Amino acid sequence: MSFVTVQNIFQTYGRRSIIERVNMEADEGEFVSIVGASGCGKSTFLRLLLAQERPTRGEIRIAGAEPAREPGLDRGIVFQRYSVFPHMTVRENIVAGESFRSPWGRFFGAARTEAQTRADETLTRIGLDHVADQYPATLSGGMQQRLAIGQALTAKPRVLLLDEPFGALDPGTRLSMHDFLQDLRAETGMTVFMVTHDLEEAFKLGDRVLVFDKPRWDPHDPNLYGATITYDFDARDGGIPFQTIKEDTHVLHPA
Amino acid sequence: MRLINIKPSRPLAVFLMLLPFAAVVVAYAIGSEIRLAANPSDKLLPAPSTVWDTAVRLITEADRRSGRILFWHDTWASLQRLALGIGISAFIGLVFGLAIGLLPLMRSFLAQFVAVLSMIPPLALLPILFIVFGLGELSKVVLIVVGTLPFLIRDLSQRVIEVPQEMIVKAQTLGASSWVIALRVALPQLMPRLILAVRLSLGPAWLFLIAAEAIASDLGLGYRIFLVRRYLAMDVILTYVIWITLLAFLIDWALRWLSRRFFPWAEEGL
Ligand SMILES: Nc1ncnc2c1ncn2[C@@H]1O[C@H](COP(=O)(O)OP(=O)(O)OP(=O)(O)O)[C@@H](O)[C@H]1O
Ligand SMILES: [Mg+2]
Numbered sequence: 022m023s024f025v026t027v028q029n030i031f032q033t034y035g036r037r038s039i040i041e042r043v044n045m046e047a048d049e050g051e052f053v054s055i056v057g058a059s060g061c062g063k064s065t066f067l068r069l070l071l072a073q074e075r076p077t078r079g080e081i082r083i084a085g086a087e088p089a090r091e092p093g094l095d096r097g098i099v100f101q102r103y104s105v106f107p108h109m110t111v112r113e114n115i116v117a118g119e120s121f122r123s124p125w126g127r128f129f130g131a132a133r134t135e136a137q138t139r140a141d142e143t144l145t146r147i148g149l150d151h152v153a154d155q156y157p158a159t160l161s162g163g164m165q166q167r168l169a170i171g172q173a174l175t176a177k178p179r180v181l182l183l184d185e186p187f188g189a190l191d192p193g194t195r196l197s198m199h200d201f202l203q204d205l206r207a208e209t210g211m212t213v214f215m216v217t218h219d220l221e222e223a224f225k226l227g228d229r230v231l232v233f234d235k236p237r238w239d240p241h242d243p244n245l246y247g248a249t250i251t252y253d254f255d256a257r258d259g260g261i262p263f264q265t266i267k268e269d270t271h272v273l274h275p276a
Numbered sequence: 277m278r279l280i281n282i283k284p285s286r287p288l289a290v291f292l293m294l295l296p297f298a299a300v301v302v303a304y305a306i307g308s309e310i311r312l313a314a315n316p317s318d319k320l321l322p323a324p325s326t327v328w329d330t331a332v333r334l335i336t337e338a339d340r341r342s343g344r345i346l347f348w349h350d351t352w353a354s355l356q357r358l359a360l361g362i363g364i365s366a367f368i369g370l371v372f373g374l375a376i377g378l379l380p381l382m383r384s385f386l387a388q389f390v391a392v393l394s395m396i397p398p399l400a401l402l403p404i405l406f407i408v409f410g411l412g413e414l415s416k417v418v419l420i421v422v423g424t425l426p427f428l429i430r431d432l433s434q435r436v437i438e439v440p441q442e443m444i445v446k447a448q449t450l451g452a453s454s455w456v457i458a459l460r461v462a463l464p465q466l467m468p469r470l471i472l473a474v475r476l477s478l479g480p481a482w483l484f485l486i487a488a489e490a491i492a493s494d495l496g497l498g499y500r501i502f503l504v505r506r507y508l509a510m511d512v513i514l515t516y517v518i519w520i521t522l523l524a525f526l527i528d529w530a531l532r533w534l535s536r537r538f539f540p541w542a543e544e545g546l
Contacts, residue, residue, distance in 0.1 A: 071445070071449070073445050091448065092445055092448035092449045093448065093449065093451065094449065094450070094451040096449055097449050098445065098446060098449050100442045100446070102440075102442065103440040103442035103443055103446075104442060104443075104446055105446075106443060106446075106447075106461060107465070107541050107542075108464040108465055108539070108541050108542075109464075117447075117450060117460070118450055121447060121450040121451055121452035121456055121460065122450065122451030122452065122456075123456075124453075124455075124456075125456070125459065126452060126455075126456030126459055126460035127460065156540065156541040157541075158541055172450075173446075173449070173450075176449065176450045176451060178449065
């Protein structure tokens, strides 16, 4: 049984079909990159995975559970913008990752101090300890995204969804964010879905690269058909497939 | 250079700022001079020095009959009504703004109703308020609330709806309940907007206050103005008008300071 199961998903807005017949499965710990033309429904697919919207048809299950009806703790998300809370300091944003699930959304007394200590450890790890008391608006784009990822991970989601998280960053910052994300992933081993417009990034980070496109196109009514997954590349081993031998072949190979 | 690109230097900016104030004072002085030259007992435009003397007398000398300095009693009574009215209005506006902005159920239930309510001219309700709540303090406070509340609710619920959907979704992925989202995400982001909305409501609030005081009261800035109107005491009226303007300006300034001091993360407005 795979971890994430997407079964025959359709999403239409009014009579505009956005995505159709999307089927896929992902194992726990897999990193799935999603690419495709602008407006083809990648963010829509992510919203469906998040359960922010419910599909017109089909269902999405995570770990075999019933399809979720609203966003919850098991799925984390980082958007391109507006992912952190502007009215909280950097430290408070991290603490929020733990405290929001409590009845008042905040910790008191000893629990508060402990959470702040943990938040400071997280901040040290994501390299934001020197700005812990500043508001997000004073941070650079890369720092804000690092904060957003750190905050999402503090809630320990089982699936992390990233919608063009590094879209607005310069190439240098982007590279260091890649390292950062790969480190975090090696540590937590969680399942990641990442939408990106950068093919190189998609193949570098992903175990798989899904391509969304419209396979059918009605010239009289472009809205009639939606996009679906047209390619599902194996992106492990630098995108060169069949590098890992699955069968027990009795042939000697380098360990 | 294009006009849109010409920015005043600091001294020029200060000069330009003071210019209209000075112009009004000078224009008044000249007008008063001309009228007094024609008729020394003219009451319409008392000389600036007369207004000043009256102001000093009003502020410092006690009323002969009651032994109180009425100026300060008027001020206190009016400010109390204003603060109470605006305070109640702001609180109710905040609660309903949050509820309507965050909860689709409440939006379907109340949004249109509030939109229709806001179309009622509050002053037209004043007689009803006097009948229902009597001529005392209550009806004046209620008029301010009735007059400012629909705007506050509509403005604040709109601001809540404008909170980026991403943040609301993000909070849900951190496990926040509707209550926590209201308390920790929407409310803090609403506070600077509340202060702004209150600043914008203060104009109407003063209007309703003075109208209510003019009609039925025995104390208050508006009451005094309409009382001395009978004797054409322009010097007293002018003193009170300038004082009300100054108070309104100071309150506005204090609220802006409050907003900057406590919500430094919010971008600055005017
Ligand atoms: N709530 C909605 N109601 C109606 N149409 C919508 C809605 N959300 C998205 N769409 C439409 O669905 C289409 C796909 O949008 P989506 O944001 O998923 O594209 P995308 O692949 O993420 O594009 P990009 O790469 O530019 O981010 C767009 O044409 C958009 O106009
Ligand atoms: Mg998108």
